[in-house]
Amino acid sequence: MTFELHPIAFVRSARVETIDDDWDAVTSVIELTESVPAESLTGLDAFSHVEVIFVFDRVSESSIEPGTRHPRGSPPGRPS
Numbered sequence: 001m002t003f004e005l006h007p008i009a010f011v012r013s014a015r016v017e018t019i020d021d022d023w024d025a026v027t028s029v030i031e032l033t034e035s036v037p038a039e040s041l042t043g044l045d046a047f048s049h050v051e052v053i054f055v056f057d058r059v060s061e062s063s064i065e066p067g068t069r070h071p072r073g074s075p076p077g078r079p080s
Contacts, residue, residue, distance in 0.1 A: 008036045011054060 013028035032038065
């Protein structure tokens, strides 16, 4: 089975590094593409949260870790 994705928005921030940490310190915005009218977001503020599917398109295939690992280098059994 194959899925084809078409972006409806882009996540933008001032961050340029593709490091795998400290994303909580970054403020980002979601910019809709021209094909999505702004009024499609009408009423969104009534919800407590939204789910955003994000494709990390700037990560090289060789950098992807398919196995498990401990966040931020913390040892097993310790919170990150």
